[in-house]
Amino acid sequence: MTDASVFSPDIPVLGGGDLAAGRVFCVGRNYADHAAEMGDAVPEPPFFFIKPATCLVVRPATLSYPPRTADLQHEIELVVVIGKGGRDIAREAALTHVTGYATGIDMTRRDMQADAKAKRRPWDMSKSFDEAAPVSAVTPIAAAPAVESAVLRLSVNGEVRQEGCVADMIWPVADVIAELSSYMALLPGDLIYTGTPAGVGTLLQGDRVRAEIEGLEPLDFTIA
Numbered sequence: 001m002t003d004a005s006v007f008s009p010d011i012p013v014l015g016g017g018d019l020a021a022g023r024v025f026c027v028g029r030n031y032a033d034h035a036a037e038m039g040d041a042v043p044e045p046p047f048f049f050i051k052p053a054t055c056l057v058v059r060p061a062t063l064s065y066p067p068r069t070a071d072l073q074h075e076i077e078l079v080v081v082i083g084k085g086g087r088d089i090a091r092e093a094a095l096t097h098v099t100g101y102a103t104g105i106d107m108t109r110r111d112m113q114a115d116a117k118a119k120r121r122p123w124d125m126s127k128s129f130d131e132a133a134p135v136s137a138v139t140p141i142a143a144a145p146a147v148e149s150a151v152l153r154l155s156v157n158g159e160v161r162q163e164g165c166v167a168d169m170i171w172p173v174a175d176v177i178a179e180l181s182s183y184m185a186l187l188p189g190d191l192i193y194t195g196t197p198a199g200v201g202t203l204l205q206g207d208r209v210r211a212e213i214e215g216l217e218p219l220d221f222t223i224a
Helices: 032-037 091-097 110-118 173-180
Strands: 010-012 018-020 024-028 047-051 056-058 072-074 076-082 098-105 133-135 151-156 159-165 191-193 201-203 208-213 219-223
Touching (some): 076 208, 091 098, 098 208, 098 219, 133 219, 173 191
Antiparallel strands (some): 024 047, 151 159, 208 219
């Protein structure tokens, strides 16, 4: 297991400085093709779950294979970084609350999640574990003007597994912020993982993973 010092909530910002990360919110089923591959309907409105900030691991070189699973899966996601907090944020004003974007992966113990769903139990522990939320450095919003039409791509051992476009999200970033802030006030440093396109798959020890979103810093690591 990686030393606990790796789980620092401080995330570097490209161009200088660090950002103190807050809560980690995740949007479920925000790409229709992913909902279809999981055999799920597209929810209306969007739903959310939370990972603790201790799941974050910044710019990892290696990622530890977690316990209690035989089916660790990857989900590449655009990460939105909140710079200005607020409650009941209007869609039209939502992007003024964003300070930047990052590349992230929502790591999932899929077998544990499937078992919890079958038993109608919460599946928090399938999403929340050490190193379950790798994230890149933050690219300031001014340096990522085309992010809402960017291509997302995740490769394992050089083979592309996931490829999609941020523009294919069912609920764009502004809608996500508006909806989420109607449940609770957002705070500076909160991260929102905005959902994943189709192609999620199993990772094994020794696999080399590369996650990239056009215009943002990529993630490159090995499953140890």
